[in-house]
Amino acid sequence: MTAVKIGVIGAGTVAGGVFHVLLRNQAEITRRAGCKLHIVAVSSRTRSKIDNLLTTLNANDVEVVADPFAVVRNPNIEVVCELIGGTTLARELVLEAIAHGKHVVTANKALLAVHGNEIFAKAREKGVIVAFEAAVAGGIPIIKAVREGLSANRIQWVSGIINGTTNFILSEMRSKGLDFGTVLAEAQRLGYAEADPTFDVEGVDAAHKLTLLSAIAFGIPVQFDKAYTEGITKLTAQDIRYAEELGYRIKLLGITRRHPEGVELRVHPTLIPSKRLIANVEGAMNAVLVKGDAVGATLYYGAGAGAEPTASAVVADLVDVTRLLNADPSHRVPSLAFQHDALDNAPILPISEVHTAYYLRIRVADQPGVLADITRILADQQISLDAVLQKEAELFEPASQGVAQTDLILLTHQTQEKLMNAALEKIQALSSVLAPVTRIRMEELN
Numbered sequence: 001m002t003a004v005k006i007g008v009i010g011a012g013t014v015a016g017g018v019f020h021v022l023l024r025n026q027a028e029i030t031r032r033a034g035c036k037l038h039i040v041a042v043s044s045r046t047r048s049k050i051d052n053l054l055t056t057l058n059a060n061d062v063e064v065v066a067d068p069f070a071v072v073r074n075p076n077i078e079v080v081c082e083l084i085g086g087t088t089l090a091r092e093l094v095l096e097a098i099a100h101g102k103h104v105v106t107a108n109k110a111l112l113a114v115h116g117n118e119i120f121a122k123a124r125e126k127g128v129i130v131a132f133e134a135a136v137a138g139g140i141p142i143i144k145a146v147r148e149g150l151s152a153n154r155i156q157w158v159s160g161i162i163n164g165t166t167n168f169i170l171s172e173m174r175s176k177g178l179d180f181g182t183v184l185a186e187a188q189r190l191g192y193a194e195a196d197p198t199f200d201v202e203g204v205d206a207a208h209k210l211t212l213l214s215a216i217a218f219g220i221p222v223q224f225d226k227a228y229t230e231g232i233t234k235l236t237a238q239d240i241r242y243a244e245e246l247g248y249r250i251k252l253l254g255i256t257r258r259h260p261e262g263v264e265l266r267v268h269p270t271l272i273p274s275k276r277l278i279a280n281v282e283g284a285m286n287a288v289l290v291k292g293d294a295v296g297a298t299l300y301y302g303a304g305a306g307a308e309p310t311a312s313a314v315v316a317d318l319v320d321v322t323r324l325l326n327a328d329p330s331h332r333v334p335s336l337a338f339q340h341d342a343l344d345n346a347p348i349l350p351i352s353e354v355h356t357a358y359y360l361r362i363r364v365a366d367q368p369g370v371l372a373d374i375t376r377i378l379a380d381q382q383i384s385l386d387a388v389l390q391k392e393a394e395l396f397e398p399a400s401q402g403v404a405q406t407d408l409i410l411l412t413h414q415t416q417e418k419l420m421n422a423a424l425e426k427i428q429a430l431s432s433v434l435a436p437v438t439r440i441r442m443e444e445l446n
């Protein structure tokens with residue numbers, strides 16, 4: 001075999017990166033793969049951009065087609081690279097490619113988090129590979145690390161910054177004082193954001209990726225519908241600043257942890273001690289901590305979004321598939337790391353069962369006894385405090401309806417979320433509490 005024939009669907013940010021990386025490093029990649037990786041066709045909704053790219057790269061032998069099904073049904077193509085995103089058309093195309101006996105490489109975490117169980121099962125039936133390194137943490141080879149490098153371990157937890165757009169937004173808001181909308185627009189311009197950026201800012205994209213990480217870490221089916229998802233849209237510059245003063249950074253963290261009674265699967269803004277390496281991951285960079293019983297804590301860092309970092313992972317998968325083209329399917333690494341008939345049915349725990357510490361910001365009437373009322377309610381739920389701060393001088397606002405206001409910042413020790421919910425309901429009902437309480441979870445990550 002002199003070349004493996006690849007069809008690409010989509011001609012956006014990641015596809016552009018794949019063309020650039022594959023053609024620039026063609027000789028080196030061929031030496032690794034054992035044969036040339038040849039893109040024979042690309043499906044694009046519009047012509048001019050892709051025509052320009054192919055002309056610039058002198059790739060005039062690539063056929064440009066409008067219909068993506070013409071790629072997945074092309075008998076000449078052995079590997080389909082799905083780079084359009086979304087869960088409807090992408091699902092049809094990937095299933096059609098599998099039905100036609102083609103291997104699939106995809107960067108589409110939404111597709112696999114929602115339809116992964118179906119897609120992996122169909123791929124197994126047909127003896128083809130569905131590779132998805134680019135779908136989680138972009139260019140960081142985290143799928144390979146967890147699925148292969150850590151296979152001796154009983155993995156205890158995985159925790160990470162796995163959305164570049166939100167990390168970029170939080171970094172720019174904190175370090176430059178820029179506002180949310182301005183930074184989001186810049187993330188879109190730089191090609192980090194999803195087609196629908198609410199997937200980024202509401203934590204959905206991170207939950208898609210965490211769902212896949214959880215599956216390969218613990219050997220469970222993909223269960224995106226059970227993930228707890230909270231984004232960064234309600235965070236204020238004030239909380240970012242207070243966290244900083246208290247020695248913490250706020251990051252959108254995905255956390256999945258195994259317990260005897262089930263698996264935590266949660267994405268939410270999280271206070272992390274500033275001294276932790278992961279707290280200092282800035283911009284669109286991602287970082288994933290994986291704790292195994294044998295290896296201990298391991299940390300993987302790199303670019304989580306953007307054209308060429310993501311293409312790095314896509315092309316690595318293309319090389320892997322090429323190397324395995326003639327291998328017996330039973331010798332391949334299972335898609336979800338564990339043998340398909342050995343998956344665990346451990347339940348995903350509801351967020352109410354999770355134990356964590358909390359940062360609370362409570363806007364109160366500045367009058368005697370308020371703090372005592374609040375701490376009594378917390379104590380009734382067995383919640384103990386780690387620190388209390390009153391931000392009176394800085395935050396004193398003009399009297400509202402004749403009441404002077406102040407902010408109480410409380411850091412609690414670990415408690416169960418349902419106990420905190422019960423306490424917050426009572427705190428919120430106090431007449432001295434003047435605004436909805438801000439609650440941000442905290443993790444030590446050790």
Ligand SMILES: NC(=O)C1=CN([C@@H]2O[C@H](COP(=O)(O)OP(=O)(O)OC[C@H]3O[C@@H](n4cnc5c(N)ncnc54)[C@H](O)[C@@H]3O)[C@@H](O)[C@H]2O)C=CC1
Pocket residue numbers: 009010011012013014015043044045046066068083084085086089107108109110134135138191192193194195304305306307310
């Ligand atoms: N941009 C990034 O940094 C990363 C993106 N991803 C994933 O990679 C995939 C692609 O993302 P991007 O390249 O950023 O998106 P994009 O929006 O830049 O590109 C998508 C391309 O697909 C094309 N497309 C959409 N519907 C189509 C259809 N019906 N027929 C033919 N073409 C169609 C669009 O015209 C566009 O050319 C998504 O699944 C995304 O989640 C994964 C990791 C990082």
Ligand SMILES: N[C@@H](CC=O)C(=O)O
Pocket residue numbers: 135137138162163164165166192193194200205304305306
């Ligand atoms: N929108 C995603 C792109 C990569 O997966 C992100 O910002 O991380």
Ligand code: NA
Pocket residue numbers: 133134135136137138139140141142143313
């Ligand atoms: Na990756």
